């Protein structure tokens with residue numbers, strides 16, 4: 012749970028008064044233009060960066076204000092998947108993935124071996140144990156990073172741009188892998204990405220950081236149908252709108268833009284079905300909890316979001332009625 016979090020570097024406020032609760036066992040995506048502080052946000056959640064104000068509560072431990080020893084202990088509850096896999100270049104994949112177990116636990120090598128092999132199998136890297144990070148593709152490095160994030164049985168998994176540098180096919184595989192991991196271990200997940208395809212198909216919830224603020228956080232359908240100008244511009248990848256090249260446009264620039272060419276009505280985004288776990292895996296418990304939460308908030312959501320949620324449920328029922336997944 013994040014409460015009133017504010018982070019600045021010197022005079023530069025990155026974001027302020029961010030409050031949100033990551034729903035337990037659900038998958039959430041954090042979107043936002045480059046430089047809005049998404050990575051800084053992830054680092055603040057695990058106590059690597061210290062915001063000036065606010066709290067991050069993980070099972071009673073405040074990752075911002077509690078003593079380092081407690082924060083370090085609580086960090087074990089997180090699995091972290093960084094952009095480039097953040098692997099040690101001189102260690103084999105096996106030793107990279109075993110690293111947190113050797114560092115944080117007193118498990119015997121035989122037990123470590125069992126866990127590492129199981130996680131490598133889970134991410135499709137069985138047989139690659141002896142390779143060095145420099146000998147494998149970027150996609151494999153990311154999967155190795157994910158395997159390493161999983162060895163301590165995390166309750167919360169944070170992924171920083173898991174798709175960066177991947178082609179669309181590898182990105183689709185990785186999306187499926189993230190959903191499968193969620194189905195297997197029921198961890199709370201937060202994925203930072205610019206990738207609209209991931210945002211549209213993977214999460215239960217989406218949030219967006221913009222103008223030093225968490226402008227929205229809610230069910231996937233609510234964000235994807237949002238008419239908030241910055242959210243709609245971002246989702247459509249449109250140069251017209253409040254988001255500028257390197258910073259927000261000021262009011263004069265926006266007025267000049269509107270006078271030069273009034274923005275056409277944007278098409279509503281077609282909301283694709285959310286990915287389901289691969290055959291043979293259990294249903295996601297987070298999905299069931301999400302459905303119950305959404306039921307409770309449904310009347311408070313905009314009409315377009317309600318429609319999208321109901322349509323998605325109808326499609327799912329029809330698909331399962333016809334024997335589909």
Ligand SMILES: Nc1ncnc2c1ncn2[C@@H]1O[C@H](COP(=O)(O)OP(=O)(O)OP(=O)(O)O)[C@@H](O)[C@H]1O
Nearest residue numbers: 020025043044045046047048049050051052172205
């Ligand atoms: N340790 C630091 N010291 C000073 N400024 C920093 C530090 N880390 C990040 N920043 C600044 O904070 C801002 C947000 O950076 P961050 O990497 O979190 O953005 P982001 O939203 O993840 O961007 P991108 O999507 O491009 O990765 C940037 O302006 C960056 O220069």
